[in-house]
Amino acid sequence: MSSRREKFGLWMVGVGGRVSATVAVGVSALKRGLTATCGMVTELPALADHDLPEPGSLVIGGHEVRSQTITESIREMHELSGLIDSELIRRCSGDVHKIEANVRLGTLYGASKAIRSLVGRDRATEPTRPGDVVKRLTADLEEFQHQHRLDHVVVVNVSSSEPPFRIGPTQRTFESIRRSLGKSGSRVLPASALYALAAIEAGCSYINFTPSLGIAAPGLEARAAQRGTLYAGRDGKTGETLVKSILAPMFAMRNLQVLSWVGHNILGNRDGAVLSDPKSRASKIKSKDQTIPAIVGYQPDIHTSIEYIRSLDDWKVAWDFIHFQGFLGTKMNMQFTWQASDSILAAPLIIDLVRLTVLAWRRRETGPMKHLACFFKQPMHVGEHDYVTQWRQLVAHVNSDGG
Amino acid sequence: MSSRREKFGLWMVGVGGRVSATVAVGVSALKRGLTATCGMVTELPALADHDLPEPGSLVIGGHEVRSQTITESIREMHELSGLIDSELIRRCSGDVHKIEANVRLGTLYGASKAIRSLVGRDRATEPTRPGDVVKRLTADLEEFQHQHRLDHVVVVNVSSSEPPFRIGPTQRTFESIRRSLGKSGSRVLPASALYALAAIEAGCSYINFTPSLGIAAPGLEARAAQRGTLYAGRDGKTGETLVKSILAPMFAMRNLQVLSWVGHNILGNRDGAVLSDPKSRASKIKSKDQTIPAIVGYQPDIHTSIEYIRSLDDWKVAWDFIHFQGFLGTKMNMQFTWQASDSILAAPLIIDLVRLTVLAWRRRETGPMKHLACFFKQPMHVGEHDYVTQWRQLVAHVNSDGG
Amino acid sequence: MSSRREKFGLWMVGVGGRVSATVAVGVSALKRGLTATCGMVTELPALADHDLPEPGSLVIGGHEVRSQTITESIREMHELSGLIDSELIRRCSGDVHKIEANVRLGTLYGASKAIRSLVGRDRATEPTRPGDVVKRLTADLEEFQHQHRLDHVVVVNVSSSEPPFRIGPTQRTFESIRRSLGKSGSRVLPASALYALAAIEAGCSYINFTPSLGIAAPGLEARAAQRGTLYAGRDGKTGETLVKSILAPMFAMRNLQVLSWVGHNILGNRDGAVLSDPKSRASKIKSKDQTIPAIVGYQPDIHTSIEYIRSLDDWKVAWDFIHFQGFLGTKMNMQFTWQASDSILAAPLIIDLVRLTVLAWRRRETGPMKHLACFFKQPMHVGEHDYVTQWRQLVAHVNSDGG
Amino acid sequence: MSSRREKFGLWMVGVGGRVSATVAVGVSALKRGLTATCGMVTELPALADHDLPEPGSLVIGGHEVRSQTITESIREMHELSGLIDSELIRRCSGDVHKIEANVRLGTLYGASKAIRSLVGRDRATEPTRPGDVVKRLTADLEEFQHQHRLDHVVVVNVSSSEPPFRIGPTQRTFESIRRSLGKSGSRVLPASALYALAAIEAGCSYINFTPSLGIAAPGLEARAAQRGTLYAGRDGKTGETLVKSILAPMFAMRNLQVLSWVGHNILGNRDGAVLSDPKSRASKIKSKDQTIPAIVGYQPDIHTSIEYIRSLDDWKVAWDFIHFQGFLGTKMNMQFTWQASDSILAAPLIIDLVRLTVLAWRRRETGPMKHLACFFKQPMHVGEHDYVTQWRQLVAHVNSDGG
Secondary structure (H helix, E strand, O other), X not given: OHHHHOOEEEEEEOOOOHHHHHHHHHHHHHHOOOOOOXXXXXXXXXXXXXXXXXXXXXXXXXXEOOOOOHHHHHXXXXXXXXXXXXXXXHHHHHHHHHHHOOEEEOOOOOOOHHHHHHHOOOOOOXXXXXXXXXXXHHHHHHHHHHHOOOOEEEEEEOOOOOOOOOOOHHHHOHHHHHHHHOOOOOOOOOHHHHHHHHHHHOOOEEEEOOOOOOOOOHHHHHHHHHHOOEEEEOOEOOOHHHHHHHHHHHHHHOOOEEEEEEEEEEEOOHHHHHHOOHHHHHHHHHHHHOHHHHHHOOOOEEEEEEEEOHXXXXXXXXXXXXXXXXXXXXXXXXXXXXXXXXXXXXXXXXXXXXXXXXXXXXXXXXXXXXXXXXXXXXOOOOOOOOHHHHHHHHHHHHXXXXX | OHHHOOOEXXXXXXXXXXXXXXXXXXXXXXXXXXXXXXXXXXXXXXXXXXXXXXXXXXXXXXXXXXXXXXXXXXXXXXXXXXXXXXXHHHHHHHHXXXXXXXXXXXXXXXXXXXXXXXXXXXXXXXOOOHHHHHHHHHHHHHHHXXXXXXXXXXXXXOOOOOOOOOOOHHHHOHHHHHHHHOOOOOOOOOHHHHHHHHHHHOOOEEEEOOOOOOOOOHHHHHXXXXXOOEXXXXXXXXXXXXXHHHXXXXXXXXXXEXXXXXXEEEEOOHHHHHHOOHHHXXXXXXXXXXXHHHHXXXXXXXEEEEEEOXXXXXXXXXXXXXXXXXXXHOEXXXXXXXXXEHHHHHHHHHHHHHHHHHHHHHOOOOEXXXXXXXXXXXXXXXXXXXXXXXXXXXXXXXXXXXX | OHHHOOOEXXXXXXXXXXXXXXXXXXXXXXXOOOOOOOOOHHHOHHHOOOOOOOHHHOEEEEEXXXXXOHHHHHHHHHHHHOOOOHHHHHHHHHHHHHHHOOEEEOOOXXXXXXXXXXXOOXXXXXXXXXXXXXXXXXXXXXXXXXHOOOOEEEEEEOOOOOOOOOOOHHHHXXXXXXXXXXXXXXXXXXXXXXXXXXXXXXXXXXXXXXOOOOOOOHHHHHHHHHHOOEEEEOOEOOOHHHHHHHHHHHHHHOOOEEEEEEEEEEEOOHHHHHHOOHHHXXXXXXXXXXXXXXXXXXXXXEEEEEEEOHHHOOEEEEEEEEEEEOHXXXXXXXXXXXXXXXXXXXXXXXXXXXXXXXXXXXXXXXEEOHHHHHHEOOOOOOOOOOHHHHHHHHHHHHHOOOO | OHHHOOOEEEEEEOOOOHHHHHHHHHHHHHHOOOOOOOOOHHHOHHHOOOOOOOHHHOEEEEEEOOOOOHHHHHHHHHHHHOOOOHXXXXXXXXXXXXXXXXXXXXXXXXXXXXXXXXXXXXXOOOOOOHHHHHHHHHXXXXXXXHHOOOOEEEEEEOOOOOOOOOOOHHHHOHHHHHHHHOOOOOOXXXXXXXXXXXHHHOOOEEEEOOOOXXXXXXXXXXXXXXXXXXXXXXXXXXXXXXXXXXXXXHHHHOOOEEEEEEEEEEEOOHHHHHHOOHHHHHHHHHHHHOHHHHHHOOOOEEEEEEEEOHHHOOEEEEEEEEEEEXXXXXXXXXXXXXXXXXXHHHHHHHHHHHHHHHHHHHOOOOEEOHHHHHHEOOOOOOOOOOHHHXXXXXXXXXXXXXX
């Protein structure tokens, strides 16, 4: 089979973080047969018959703005969160070191103060024009693809959340974006969008697993259309919002009126530290608040809050309280507590997204991959938030054709 | 429209209980415009276009073995549970009194000790042969239909749970059942099945909202086929199991392995008191334990327990703990607490079931109504336990035809 | 006994609110033998032997800035929250109407925007000098005492929370306060403190059941010392903080290190609406955050949040998550959910505080009643936050003497 | 100081289990300065000034009926529960191996079927007369003390729970016990009591950290009195019951009536497996059910259940629901979930108990150590279950004298 000889790359923006660390160990552990495929949806029978690339065959690299290595991130997860067994870490360390050779310096251009302060100091003297930043990032991607003789590279943004970015007239066309990119000090695009543009220019596919802007500006999508780029996003649906998108339809299907839905999230890793910045948090909360009204068809009283609790490290605890009304005006309630590690939940989905993007690339699809909506809190160009419907659309799309 | 002049009856077995009380107040309140249709699935847009009978137009009657009146049940719900507003009770009391005129003495033939002790004493000198009991019950149904000039009557079992009943060779054919019915003291069928047979013989439809046997013996289903009876059951899916049938697919669709699922239910009304009898409880727990394995496709460690807590009265609190495994063997967990009134949740579904049965009757359907699976914990002749799939099958069936 | 002929008054600031409404119904229900003394600590054997005034003998009045009557507040509690039985309301309505005759217009002088907007419009043309406001409030208290021939009146602040008020040099002596009171438009004291000063001047005792300033300015306490005023506060400890002050000592006594303690409160009545104003909320949260560090002796990571959720009305739901570390550095956790009505919890404590204040008054005690610390989140002049220790101090003080 | 040269032994019955494993690692880690004293109450300032033996100086040995080694138990805790860091295990392994040299074969004489089946096979040919078993166990203790030149040995029962044992006339005096011990096949005492008697005869102190009988037969206590034995028990109060004994006083002190208190415990290690035997469970539940009524002074509706959930391994999850009534008959509720490892909680308390027993031994105290009540669910000869009161009694006793 020709597909056996194809080689694919996974390039993660924020490769020094916890999600990337888990992907790195996971890909190695899968290759060495040290772990099962639990958590990977592409291993489910409904999606399995498509000769997807073996996770262990993926070549991994990425951009990172901090000096922390993947190895250090893995060790932190073990020591602070009790995640990832030390024996597994030992056996995968060689593979992880190889990945570390593929790490390139990211950009802080247009990054929020919260992210800058995490980095500690500006590690690089950034170019003064954003267009020059894009050129450097693009060159990194091209070098990666060339050096490892990769048939295709998928860029996945797993870096910390940026504050919300307001789309204005300048971001509506690629022409006006391009003009601004040439201007010194221009704030035309936030860092996440510079990476996205680099992916487009380098001929890569692009996935945004965060609520940051990424490719979601009309001008960038227009450029993606010109270049035939595959892309998807935004904001991976790993935990509390996943549960919401499963549970809310129950109330709808039983005609029980949701009066209010309160979600309180506490988490402790770098994601949490960045979210303790009110602006970054706003971006995340906005992303979370769309789910319920889209499903039930009206606007209950929804409150979502996020707090940074250092001691939890990579664990997240979400408490949700749902106040609902049934027959004869009776008020009843349900509450749930979700205790899980976002990195552990996200990593297999990243691998899934790369495999499904490769499948779309082989089928010569282009543009927004709407069938990947079930992976995201804010699926691009998709209004459907009901998880089961999203899932069936994924299965139908994948099995409709080729492969 | 001719359907405007049609008249339908709802006959509840266990009409003195809390669910019936809520149905009685609810039907009156809907007729008088005093409450909304919240909790009724037949009012959802997906099911609404079928000229279903108005809830307020249903004529209600039923069998009861205890001396407690519907009015007393309603008052208890208000005083002990804070359910059903006293002003609403006052305004509906006239309608409720009319229903009370349609209550007939039920049978304790073959009833469990737990149920007998609730009754206090055997109110009736039961016939010695079960066949004679069936004749009496049938006559009650025929009298009800005739007296109120009803086009059709739907019998719904909402009485307390019986202990599990083991189907043997005698229950496999209607012939052998019929022979045993003529024998004095025969235990060929439990009380719930005698009511079901009476419904068949009287030309009524039959719904079993409890885990008791009801119509679920091959010999009885054979008789139903001869008589063209419509039927459905068993065990209304109102609370914790509903949530399970919504949540379990999430773990399946995300390839997260459910290690164990513990459910602890505490409740306090007569349902709880009967379930404090270990035999009745066994029947209920068995019914609840089927859901998860059927959905995830393997057998996690499942424990379901039920305790009678008098102070809760009509409120039920269910705590579920789900232990699951994700990527890299990581153990994570979710827990939920459900606090609701089963009677309040069940009542609108009873009205839905009657309306949907009338629709099937108008369409000249017969036999088990498999499309009603989403209403039941143990849907008869249906292996599907995923709520969303069940719901879509209901919507598809209802909208496929006639109306 | 002479005490039989003594007559005492309870004057509530914010008498139109939910707590006052519950006190009003409660006092009437106790007088008429329609309810038990559940929730009243002065009925516990440890405190019972002191010939305290019968709750039913208290004469009630109060200040209110809104036009809502007590009767309306009671009806809202029934209709929106399912609290207070309608039959009880009916039987107590005569007594409640008598109380309504003792309601006087409160002051909005120095009130926050949040409170002003709740009132809808300024009902009164306020005097321009705060000293004139105090005079009017004082006259109301004197008239109440005189009209009902009361031996003593206890003023209790149960009105909505004010934003935090910063004590400056002006508030440090009564002389400088007095000077400022005479200045037109002076912001020397917030509304809650004007009421407190009126209580001092009218010879009443003063209890602050809210986190507002009240009497807690050095200059006001100096005036109270001159006048021999009895007082206590601040911020009634009714729910989540009560649980904290009971649970935190467990971790301390077992040498388990509290890493973080997160509390998320959702509530829906006017208290909640006022707290949805960030400034008022700050005052409340600050009050709640003192408990844990004071008990465990170090500073864990503490987050307390409050959200207004209209549908809950008078119910409050608090979720607390406690992350703690045990032997060998093991991280473990406990979480609790508290679902209760603050008004129902507070009302009997108000009655207790009045009875205990009368006891102190009879014993000719003066100044801050430190022995009442167990009733408050921020007990004045008391550093002890451990509930059990506070409780033992109350019992010891009450039983040490007189009676 | 002479105490510096004293040497003390800790002999654990069930030394192959999880609690013992944690004690073994813990003592080594403390000696080597690799962990803090978190979880040890004797390190609290209130108890610290008594020159207690250093944990690291304790010589450890024990009886075990299974072939599993301490090292294997430690590895299981790491692999199945994520407890005890692998680096710590490595550094303490030498000390643990030394302890393993002090393990002697325990007895299955009179053990329950549940415990026998865990052992797999009877490893030893037991003597036919229980008296001979006691002699062998006593000899093991004497050899341990002599070999290591120990000043005193404290025997602590941390083995699996036995079924409840009914005390009859034979167990009332030591004379009748002694006679029965000489009879072949006599069931006069369960295994736990044979160990206790061996401790008495060998001149050791005895602590029962389980709900098994141990020393709690009048005839054995009489023998302990003759021999001047120090002892305490039963059933370590580590988790859910600890919380109960802290929380229940809150309801009592606030005059809130506890209507029902439901506790559902799920756990997964050997303790859980033994408790899946209904008889052993009965013993445990009985022990847990005493706390609430003893504290509140009346009998609420109390249900405590325990389920064995293999996947939890050493973690225990307890869910408690408390239904309570406040002012005006209002029903409210609180629930909590406790997620912790019993072994991690128990181990430091075992060390505490040994240290406090040594202190009592130095002070020449004898008989039941009632001041240790706060460590136990069923404190021997103590009716007080309120944790705070128990704790104050401990502090007062320890600081009253000598040291």
